[in-house]
Amino acid sequence: MIIKDIMVRDVIVTSPSSTISDALQKMERNRIRHLPVVNDNKEIVGIISDRDLRDASPSIFDKKSEGHLDLPIEKIMITDVLTAFAGDFVEDAANTMTENQISCLPIEDNGKIIGIITETDLLYTLVKLTGADLPSSRLEVEVENKSGMLSNVAQIIKEHNINIHSALVYPATNISKKILVFRVQAMDIRPLTQAIISSGYRVLWPSNLEMNI
Amino acid sequence: MKNEAAFIYSPEQLYYKFSDEHPFNQKRLLLTNDLLMEINALNKQMIFPARKATDEELLLIHDKDFIDAVKKASDGYQPSSYTTTFGIGTEDTPIFPKMHDAAAWLVGGTLSAVDLIFEHGYKHTLNLGGGLHHGFRGKASGFCIYNDSSIAIEYMRRKYKARVLYVDTDAHHGDGVQWAFYNDPNVCTLSLHESGRFLFPGTGNVNERGHGEGNGYSFNVPLEAFTEDESFLESYETTFREIVEYFQPDIILTQNGVDAHCYDPLTHLCGTMSIYQQIPKLAHELAHKYCEGRWIAVGGGGYDIWRVVPRAWSLIWLEMTGQTDLLENPIPKEWLKKWEKESPVPLPKTWFDNKDIYQKIPRKGEINIKNERTVIKALKPIYETLT
Numbered sequence: 001m002i003i004k005d006i007m008v009r010d011v012i013v014t015s016p017s018s019t020i021s022d023a024l025q026k027m028e029r030n031r032i033r034h035l036p037v038v039n040d041n042k043e044i045v046g047i048i049s050d051r052d053l054r055d056a057s058p059s060i061f062d063k064k065s066e067g068h069l070d071l072p073i074e075k076i077m078i079t080d081v082l083t084a085f086a087g088d089f090v091e092d093a094a095n096t097m098t099e100n101q102i103s104c105l106p107i108e109d110n111g112k113i114i115g116i117i118t119e120t121d122l123l124y125t126l127v128k129l130t131g132a133d134l135p136s137s138r139l140e141v142e143v144e145n146k147s148g149m150l151s152n153v154a155q156i157i158k159e160h161n162i163n164i165h166s167a168l169v170y171p172a173t174n175i176s177k178k179i180l181v182f183r184v185q186a187m188d189i190r191p192l193t194q195a196i197i198s199s200g201y202r203v204l205w206p207s208n209l210e211m212n213i
Numbered sequence: 214m215k216n217e218a219a220f221i222y223s224p225e226q227l228y229y230k231f232s233d234e235h236p237f238n239q240k241r242l243l244l245t246n247d248l249l250m251e252i253n254a255l256n257k258q259m260i261f262p263a264r265k266a267t268d269e270e271l272l273l274i275h276d277k278d279f280i281d282a283v284k285k286a287s288d289g290y291q292p293s294s295y296t297t298t299f300g301i302g303t304e305d306t307p308i309f310p311k312m313h314d315a316a317a318w319l320v321g322g323t324l325s326a327v328d329l330i331f332e333h334g335y336k337h338t339l340n341l342g343g344g345l346h347h348g349f350r351g352k353a354s355g356f357c358i359y360n361d362s363s364i365a366i367e368y369m370r371r372k373y374k375a376r377v378l379y380v381d382t383d384a385h386h387g388d389g390v391q392w393a394f395y396n397d398p399n400v401c402t403l404s405l406h407e408s409g410r411f412l413f414p415g416t417g418n419v420n421e422r423g424h425g426e427g428n429g430y431s432f433n434v435p436l437e438a439f440t441e442d443e444s445f446l447e448s449y450e451t452t453f454r455e456i457v458e459y460f461q462p463d464i465i466l467t468q469n470g471v472d473a474h475c476y477d478p479l480t481h482l483c484g485t486m487s488i489y490q491q492i493p494k495l496a497h498e499l500a501h502k503y504c505e506g507r508w509i510a511v512g513g514g515g516y517d518i519w520r521v522v523p524r525a526w527s528l529i530w531l532e533m534t535g536q537t538d539l540l541e542n543p544i545p546k547e548w549l550k551k552w553e554k555e556s557p558v559p560l561p562k563t564w565f566d567n568k569d570i571y572q573k574i575p576r577k578g579e580i581n582i583k584n585e586r587t588v589i590k591a592l593k594p595i596y597e598t599l600t
Contacts, residue, residue: 135415161304187413190479207481
């Protein structure tokens with residue numbers, strides 16, 4: 001999955017000469033926490049966050065001060081902006097964000113802004129990747145950490161004529177194991193679950209079989 | 214005095230049968246009817262026939278291509294593309310002879326339930342053959358082909374301009390009905406179900422609130438796995454009371470899937486029979502308070518057809534007809550004797566279950582708190598308009 005698939009295209013931006021007070025209002029109105037700053041050619045020249053703006057606002061303990069609300073954005077904006085490209089992998093962008101402890105990345109094309117991604121977009125992508133948006137049941141299987149396991153379990157699912165909606169493979173806490181999480185398009189997965197257990201795998205969910213009722 | 218309630222049943226409803234091994238088994242209709250007859254709560258004069266829904270009626274909700282495919286499949290034509298395109302021929306929803314007719318009869322039963330109220334002056338009607346809430350416009354899903362409730366709601370919208378409140382207490386999310394009216398502000402849906410994290414179909418998250426003009430008219434309460442009676446009922450009563458007051462419907466349609474019972478083999482909720490006494494009781498009360506009594510109840514899921522479904526569905530009819538005093542007697546010996554030979558499990562001899570039918574749930578406190586928070590989140594749009 002690449003950035004182009006998940007980025008927000010209608011980016012709300014501000015200009016270097018706008019005031020801090022304008023920018024604050026714009027963020028509140030749109031319920032956003034970051035504003036890329038672009039010049040007349042849509043080139044990214046800076047970025048500000050709600051935190052940068054709050055730092056420049058008058059303190060609630062100091063009623064007399066007017067703060068710096070009338071100053072232009074360019075006085076306080078961050079100018080070494082980290083960006084990503086539309087063709088980058090989503091996981092690389094996520095990595096950039098975690099490493100630099102930032103929560104948004106403007107997407108550029110030749111220096112011009114064409115989109116933006118935020119933590120929220122990445123989390124929503126995670127929801128979609130786990131496949132819980134179409135009629136399906138969750139199936140979680142613990143397997144040995146070795147080659148061929150996903151294929152073996154998938155083969156059993158195929159034998160039951162059930163379509164897989166999504167599949168995740170990740171390491172278990174015990175490094176000799178892996179966890180497979182499927183969303184499968186079936187309501188009654190008991191026959192499938194039984195077949196997987198009979199083939200010697202441990203099914204972590206559904207787990208009601210242990211209740212013996 | 215004329216009866217206020219009508220019971221809908223036709224033997225054609227039994228033809229909705231995928232295979233002998235399939236968990237969706239309409240024998241539960243026979244078991245329920247027989248139990249009600251045995252305790253003299255139901256007689257032939259109270260039973261009204263279902264009918265077969267016409268193609269025009271099915272088209273109120275479903276796509277023509279889909280209906281045509283179901284008809285062709287009924288005649289044995291089943292290309293593999295039907296599985297992905299129309300959801301038929303899967304392990305869940307296999308093809309069977311005359312499936313179109315059988316599914317159309319279930320829909321017709323719910324349409325009869327509508328007509329008996331709007332044309333013949335009944336206050337409450339019960340079609341236990343209906344409640345197939347997973348059917349989509351162009352696709353079968355989760356044992357459901359045509360969606361009787363969606364069709365009946367659209368039929369009431371067009372024919373009687375009624376504002377409909379749909380309340381779904383099946384353990385699975387009522388996705389088909391929700392999506393059919395997701396943009397419609399005149400149809401409000403409430404579904405309580407086991408969270409999609411654990412159970413099919415996966416949807417029914419609390420933030421699915423409707424779209425466009427319909428925003429704020431779709432409510433979901435995804436309950437934690439292993440939720441018990443008390444928390445289930447508290448969630449049900451709080452949301453139902455708040456939503457009916459907010460929406461002010463002309464009629465209430467309840468989907469009475471009974472698979473939230475701890476015996477149910479497909480789900481992981483831990484209800485006992487007492488939730489199935491309280492669910493219709495509240496619906497009955499609120500129908501009289503807000504809708505001059507207009508209340509349609511349909512069936513739905515329920516896969517322990519011996520121990521759970523007959524008792525739970527009988528409770529709806531007893532509530533509807535004010536015959537709950539009959540619950541003071543045990544389950545009649547004649548009924549037990551007639552069916553025990555066929556039943557793979559011992560049949561219950563009392564109407565209500567002992568608490569010890571399932572093991573103690575270790576995370577009970579945590580489950581209850583999570584459910585309470587979910588209810589508050591689900592009702593947030595209503596609470597916000599009040600303040």
